[in-house]
Amino acid sequence: MxxxxxxxxxxxxxxxxxxxxxxxxxxxxxxxxxxxxxxxxxxxxxxxxxxxxxxxxxxxxxxxxxxxxxxxxxxxxxxxxxxxxxxxxxxxxxxxxxxxxxxxxxxxxxxxxxxxxxxxxxxxxxxxxxxxxxxxxxxxxxxxxxxxxxxxxxxxxxxxxxxxxxxxxxxKSINKILIKITAIAMAGTSFLGIILARTITNPIKEITEQATIMAEGDFDRKVTVKNDDEIGKLASAFNHLAQHLRNALSQKEEEKGRLQSVLANMSDGVIATDRKGKVIVSNRRAEEMLGKKVQHRKDINQILPLTNPILLPLTEEREIFLELDREEEDFTIIKLNFTPVLRASREAIGLILVLQDVTEEEKLDRQRKEFVANVSHELRTPLTTIKSYLEALDEGGALEEPELASRFLGVTRQEAERMTRLINDLLQLSRLDSKKVRFHKQPLKPIEVLEAAADRFRFQCQQKNIDFHLSLKEDLPRIYAARDQIDQVLDNLLSNAVKYTPEGHSVSLSARQKADGFVEVAISDTGIGIPQKDLERIFERFYRVDKARSRSMGGTGLGLAIAREIVQAHGGTIRMESRYREGTTVRITLPPCEPEVTSS
The missing domain is CATH 3.30.450.20 (PAS domain)
Structure with a gap:
């Protein structure tokens, strides 16, 4: 009603x-x-x-x-x-x-x-x-x-x-008079009561209206303080509360903005959940790592592709490694650090999940292990050969046949030289990695460097009946480089081209200046080529497309890795293009000399 x-x-x-x-x-x-x-x-x-x-x-x-x-x-x-x-x-x-x-x-x-x-x-x-x-x-x-x-x-x-x-x-007459007086008194009292009540309720209404406005987010309006009574003190306290809330919300917005900025610019992914595992905060990096949209209020176990779901609430820190298959990459490994948010009573009220992309670290770790295994294998093979031939010589049977003994000693010497080359390459790579190698750079004419490299391999090409082509332009700018290291790179690449090019095919060496001023050197052959799946790893240490063939040709598997380190140390780039059974082209770009260096 x-x-x-x-x-x-x-x-x-x-x-x-x-x-x-x-x-x-x-x-x-x-x-x-x-x-x-x-x-x-x-x-x-x-x-x-x-x-x-x-x-x-x-x-x-x-x-x-x-x-x-x-x-x-x-x-x-x-x-x-x-x-x-x-x-x-x-x-x-x-x-x-x-x-x-x-x-x-x-x-x-x-x-x-x-x-x-x-x-x-x-x-x-x-x-x-x-x-x-x-x-x-x-x-x-x-x-x-x-x-x-x-x-x-x-x-x-x-x-x-x-x-x-x-x-x-x-x-009865007096009673009627008294009733009339009572009615008049009540009417007057009601009127006065309304007026007096308004003096109480009007400030309360104003405070109520202000509270409604505050609930909508406006804290600028203040309640009028008319008296110093209890309601006036309430109005003053309300104004103070509004000011305090405005400052607190402003500070909260600033902190929220800083938090969002920090989360948005973090290299790690972050996901926060409540005690039931429902997502309440996440950043863009977490979505990039997981490759999916992280929906708020969604269960964390539905977002993470875990074999065994996380049991909530979590009271202790946990660390999980998650490997994801990607189309554009071989794999991605994410380290998940689960940290519970606890009250003073050790009651779990939430969960902080930090996602770290440890793919590169894992790759480096795998490469390190693979490198150690390859070094051990590369050293063990010649050592085994040397040991077996020396044991044969030690038994004395081979000494009765001088030709056989000479052949055994020749094999032993070759394997020792192979070990020496391997160790020298490893030492050079180690110095390049530690940045301790000092290159004696000087202005060089590309034509002189390339013609000298061509002269070193023309005789080998003639012996294998391989056509060698040299294409150079006279107006190439000078390059600022270390002659010995550049010669080492060219010798390694030309040696590979000659080794893997059959008789009757061709090897070419050319150079040109690109639009950006860099000098590009190209070494091409029409040899056996490299499968597409091996191109991405061709510059890795000890990586061989055909391990048996490479080892029989005396390669250590470190030449291309050393070449890349030297070229990059000069500020250049190296890349390889190849088609299987059609040929390979290696392109090197080197920066030209600065004007003041050239003039000097």
Whole structure:
């Protein structure tokens, strides 16, 4: 019901309570007042009857001599009653000592000569007053009896029956007046209550409106402080709270912005969850690592492709390595660090997951292990050969045949030289890795360097019936490089080209200046070529396309790795293009000399 909604307002609650308190107070006062007023009128009314009875007793006592009742006596008493200024509404009776009515003011003489039983106690010397209600007429009467004494003897009694309608009419009129006064007082009080309630509720309404505005995010508006009372202090406290919240939210936004900036620029992925494992925060790097969108409120076990799901809540740190297959890469290895967020009571309330891409570290670790294994294998093979031939020589059987002994010693020497080359290459790679190699760079003419390299391999090409082509331009700029190291790179690449090019095919060496000013040297052959799957790893240490063939040709598997390190140390690049069974081209780019270096 709509009218009940009024009581949802504090203002009307205050007014209603105020009016109810006033009404209750007025009712209590009214009940007390009417009780006292009725008692006052009652006793006053009775005292009036007593006074009248006393006067009548004094007037008629001389006429009430025992044993002298006669008609003349009754007449004299009637005359006395008629002459006295008595209330006409009262029924006054004079009763003799036998209780018989001898005179009355009612005008009805039927009661005369009739014994009145209500005066029996009075004739014994007691005053008597009672209130009687006529239920048929609905009237109340006060019955008062007073003894008539003559010379100390009771000779009769005065009996008065007085209606009380007048008294109660007066009380009723006063009651109506008081009710009107109460109604007027309540109306005025209600009006004043509304005004007073507004002085309380208006500031509360303003604070409520401000709280609603604050809930929408606006903290600039302030509540007006009108007084220094409790509500004024509440308004001041509310304004202080709004200021504090504004500062706190501003600080929180700044911290949130810093956190988002940190998360967005972290090299590691971060995912935060609640105690149930639902994602609440993540960064872009985590999505890049996992290769999927990390949806908020999604279970962490549904996001991570784990064989065994994480049991939540987690109370201890855990570390898991996750390997993912990618189309564009061989594999990706992610280290997952799970750190629980704990209360002081050690209760888990969340989880922080840090994702680290350790693919490169894992690759390096695998390469290191593979490198150690390759070095061990490369050293073990010649050592085994040397050992076996030396054991054969030691047994003395080969010494009886000089040609066989010479061949054994030749093989032993070749394997020792192979070990020496391998160790020298390893030492050179180690120096290149540690950046301890100092290149004696100087301005060089590419034509001179390349022609010298061509001269070193023309004879080998002629022996294998391989066509050698040299294509150089005269206007090539000088390069700033170390001659020995560049010669080593060219010798390694030309040696590989000649080794893996069959008879009747060709090897070419050319150079040109690119648009960016760099000098590009190309070494091409029409040999056996390299399969596409091996091109990406061709510059790795100890990597061979055909291990048996490479080892039989005396290669250590480190030449291309050394060539790449030297070229990159000069600020250049090296790359290989090849088609299997069609040929291979290796392209080297070297930076030109700076003008001041050239002029010097």
């Amino acid at each position: 709509r009218w009940l909604r009024v009581f949802n307002s504090v203002q009307w609650k205050v007014v209603v309570i105020y009016v109810l308190l006033l009404l209750i107070a007025m009712q209590l006062i009214g009940v007390y007042f009417f009780q006292k007023l009725e008692d006052h009128f009652y006793y006053t009314f009775r005292d009036d009857l007593k006074s009248q009875a006393g006067i009548l007793q004094e007037v008629v006592k001389d006429q009430m001599t025992p044993g002298t009742e006669s008609d003349e006596q009754k007449k004299r008493i009637d005359d006395i009653l008629n002459k006295l200024p008595l209330d006409k509404s009262n029924d006054v009776q004079i009763v003799d000592q036998e209780g018989v009515v001898i005179a009355t003011t009612s005008g009805e003489k039927s009661s005369e000569g009739v014994k009145n039983p209500r005066v029996d106690r009075v004739l014994q010397g007691y005053e008597d007053s009672t209130t009687e209600v006529n239920y048929q007429a609905g009237n109340r009467y006060m019955l008062y009896s007073y003894p008539i004494k003559n010379d100390g003897r009771i000779t009769g009694a005065v009996y008065i029956e007085a209606p009380m309608q007048g008294m109660y009419s007066t009380i």
